[in-house]
Amino acid sequence: MAMMLASSRKIPCFAQRIGRFAQRNRCGLKHAQTMEKPCVLAPIGQEAIYPCFAPCIEKHFTIVSYETFAQKREDFADKIQAVFVWGGALKVDRGLLQSLPKLKAVVNGGVGVDHLDISLINSFGVKVSNTPHVVDNATADIGMGLMLASARKIIQADNFSRHYESADMPESSMGNDVSGATLGIIGMGRIGYKVARRAYGFDMKILYHNRSRRKEEEERAVGAVYCEKMEELLQKSDFVMVVVNLSPQTHKLIGAKELAMMKSSSTLINISRGLVVDQDALVDALQRKVIKAAALDVTYPEPLPRGHPLLSFPNVIVLPHIGTHTVETSQIMVERMVTNALAAVNGEQLPNEVKI
Numbered sequence: 466m467a468m469m470l471a472s473s474r475k476i477p478c479f480a481q482r483i484g485r486f487a488q489r490n491r492c493g494l495k496h497a498q499t500m501e502k503p504c505v506l507a508p509i510g511q512e513a514i515y516p517c518f519a520p521c522i523e524k525h526f527t528i529v530s531y532e533t534f535a536q537k538r539e540d541f542a543d544k545i546q547a548v549f550v551w552g553g554a555l556k557v558d559r560g561l562l563q564s565l566p567k568l569k570a571v572v573n574g575g576v577g578v579d580h581l582d583i584s585l586i587n588s589f590g591v592k593v594s595n596t597p598h599v600v601d602n603a604t605a606d607i608g609m610g611l612m613l614a615s616a617r618k619i620i621q622a623d624n625f626s627r628h629y630e631s632a633d634m635p636e637s638s639m640g641n642d643v644s645g646a647t648l649g650i651i652g653m654g655r656i657g658y659k660v661a662r663r664a665y666g667f668d669m670k671i672l673y674h675n676r677s678r679r680k681e682e683e684e685r686a687v688g689a690v691y692c693e694k695m696e697e698l699l700q701k702s703d704f705v706m707v708v709v710n711l712s713p714q715t716h717k718l719i720g721a722k723e724l725a726m727m728k729s730s731s732t733l734i735n736i737s738r739g740l741v742v743d744q745d746a747l748v749d750a751l752q753r754k755v756i757k758a759a760a761l762d763v764t765y766p767e768p769l770p771r772g773h774p775l776l777s778f779p780n781v782i783v784l785p786h787i788g789t790h791t792v793e794t795s796q797i798m799v800e801r802m803v804t805n806a807l808a809a810v811n812g813e814q815l816p817n818e819v820k821i
């Protein structure tokens with residue numbers, strides 16, 4: 466009977482229609498619920514860096530993408546309570562701050578906040594947070610990856626395997642051992658120390674230069690020797706890795722003078738910020754073979770424009786700033802950003818507020 470009725474009364478058709486109706490209602494409900502969530506501005510959608518992490522933000526917030534905001538600024542201006550930023554993709558300038566009267570926080574993914582004018586942002590009563598600790602392992606790993614790739618000519622060798630009809634293995638496939646070589650770390654904060662722990666496992670000799678000396682037991686644990694003067698580190702190291710924050714004191718810290726102090730057989734690795742190294746001086750040093758090679762996760766600008774002289778050297782590796790880009794790190798980073806944004810929206814202390 467059920468079958469007959471179903472057939473004669475076209476019940477499946479109605480069921481489908483009811484289903485669609487219910488679905489529409491559910492969507493409507495979802496929409497209503499999400500509209501009640503506080504709005505945040507985040508790079509999701511076309512311009513997204515981490516599209517797969519949107520659900521983590523959407524659990525608590527309604528996301529307005531940068532793109533949508535750019536098109537319909539006035540629709541969202543008095544709704545947005547937090548801005549999610551990864552690097553300098555969105556300029557948090559006076560104009561933006563003036564147009565967001567309800568804004569409570571700028572939550573930054575990553576540790577470096579050199580792209581944010583914190584005093585300006587604070588002057589609008591808006592707080593800034595970052596995600597310290599989270600990025601340390603991934604960033605230290607990219608430093609080690611760059612050092613090994615450069616020492617063992619991994620990129621050139623891969624290129625040769627793919628194009629050996631047209632590409633020569635330049636000069637020689639012979640690289641250099643990192644084991645037994647000296648690594649000089651400039652900036653022995655959390656990330657620098659993680660690099661030292663890894664390099665110690667590779668039997669490297671470790672020198673470091675930092676504003677303040679590490680505790681003796683910390684030095685001993687990784688066999689690191691403190692160089693009060695950076696010159697000493699530059700003169701003695703086979704690999705120099707730069708891991709400092711960008712500040713007025715570290716802006717172009719490595720310039721022509723510093724490069725000239727390095728061994729002609731040495732390699733410069735930068736995992737901090739592009740502007741810590743004077744790029745013109747680096748190009749000149751490479752052209753004149755003042756140093757052997759360079760491996761850079763960071764440059765200015767990022768990415769480097771095609772045709773930039775640094776991209777013409779086979780002994781230079783350039784990455785587009787991917788130090789923190791792992792699924793695991795990014796997931797924790799987004800969770801921390803959400804925690805900070807929630808605290809700001811609820812008028813609580815931000816767990817990772819950056820103060821000046």
Ligand SMILES: O=CC(=O)O
Pocket residue numbers: 574575576577578600788789
């Ligand atoms: O560049 C990465 C960071 O600042 O964490």
